[in-house]
Amino acid sequence: MSINKIECPLIDIPEYNYNCWSVVSSSLECSELSFLDFFSNFMIKNTPCIIRNIASEWECTKKWVCNNEINYDYLKDKYGNLEAPVADCNNIQYNSHCKIDMKVTEYMDYMKHHKDNRLLYLKDWHLRRNKPDDNFYEIPIFFALDWLNEFAMDNNEDDFMFVYIGPKGSWTPLHEDVYCSYSWSVNIVGRKKWILFPPGEEDKLKDSFGNLPLLFEAEKHTNVKYYEIIQEKGDAIFVPSGWHHQVANELNTISVNHNWINACNVHIVWTALQTNLTMVEHQIEEFKDSPEYSSQCQLILKSLFGMDFKDFISFLCYIAKKRLNQLEGKSRMGLSKYILGIDTIKFDLIHILKVMESITTHPIFLNKQNILPSITEDIIKIKHEITEKCH
Structure with missing residues (x-):
């Protein structure tokens, strides 16, 4: 295993101005982006971006995908006996999706043949924790300064590393990430549409009780600043601290996701x-x-x-x-x-x-x-x- 050193400059972090946002970058090619560029232009500035072609060498990219589609049979053979949390996007109670635990083999059968009224989304699956010796992906150097998962792994606590698998049309409601942390997400296959709100813009969406809607509808909130980003296969998206967001799968999609905290946030x-x-x-x-x-x-x-x-x-x-x-x-x-x-x-x-x-x-x-x-x-x-x- 090759070892890489992470070096960042001893610079101060400016007071974050929640009323001032940079324009979301167009695509950044992974091979042309250095750690220091990402550190200085996105992590420190708390600004979102897309990094393209980040997962081409990952094992899951090669084995979980066949002919640009989810390789259901491989996932059943490899992980079928495991259980994972599954949300039904068509069953909403108390302003959230109803959830159950399901065997992965049963969920893969659903993905291949789903013909009922359910819209099931396998979410927040701790696959790395369940199978620690399965090196199905590598943490990109851009996201390696991760105190949250370092602490979790050192202390044998629940980590913040997840796999998501969902059919076309499945979605994640409008939310801010746990602890107001950063997050990153890499599409192994499929396509996602993200809507991101600079910090403070979510306040314009709240009702008289301070509650956010389950989904943002642009036609109802014409005064709200937001960014719409399409994430393709192999893309990583960096979601900064305090940026509320909602996500929809535009194709059958698998992603690897982390929440993380470090000195920058x-x-x-x-x-x-x-x-x-x-x-x-x-x-x-x-x-x-x-x-x-x-x-x-x-x-x-x-x-x-x-x-x-x-x-x-x-x-x-x-x-x-x-x-x-x-x-x-x-x-x-x-x-x-x-x-x-x-x-x-x-x-x-x-x-x-x-x-x-x-x-x-x-x-x-x-x-x-x-x-x-x-x-x-x-x-x-x-x-x-x-x-x-x-x-």
Whole structure:
């Protein structure tokens, strides 16, 4: 296995302006795009793009596809005994698709012959976790700075790596990705139509209760700024933090998808966490004087956002400790086959420090009843160590 080093410049990340967006790039050819180009022009700027011909050497590109169609028989033979979550796009309850678990062999039979009223979409399938030795794809270097999956894999927790398989007409409702993370998606076969909304534009779609529609209809919202992007076979799409989006399969389609967080967007995740907490506090403000108010706010925050303050701080401390060890030469491996260069490690640590400095001035942190003493001690110790070693 070849090893590649990831080097990024020690530059500052500008404060993200949610009212200023760059034009979505036309196609970028994978072979002509460097990591630094992607890092500087898209990841740092939180701007979406398409990268063409990124998966030509992947095993799944060669084996999951036959004559430019899904190779149903191969997938049945290889993965048929596994179960995967499946959503019915024609069965909507409580503003979401109804879901079941289904054997992959049964789902492949459905894909080949579906003639009923269901529109089934196999989604959020943790195939890499279920079969860790099956190297059916490689993480592209552009997306390798991935703290979220690094943390999940190191701690044997659920990852954020998914396979999607769906027939023509299947779709994903309008949403923002978990934790306000980045996401990337590569089409192995088929075609998707994406509609992306620059941050803040989704507010124009909300009803009087603050709820978003299941699907955006352009004719009903003529004042909304959005981008429509067609993703073909072999294309990767980069979806930045905070960009709401909806997706429709225009052909029978398979894709590989990741959610991810790193030093370039961790401040956006931290801001989103605070914003969600403020919203929760406002919703149950009538109980503010009760002794359980703060803990209940964190509990609701976790149910809405997917993590609470303790989860986020623990995640940040873990990555910081690992990077400090890497800085000492104890380990240099990042996610998958990539090595982190010294400047990349320092870049991570410097931007972790900035978020930690904001955390330690937040009322939740200052109120020692709401943060475990071990976390408080950890973050103060880590801040000191980063300052000493990176400045």
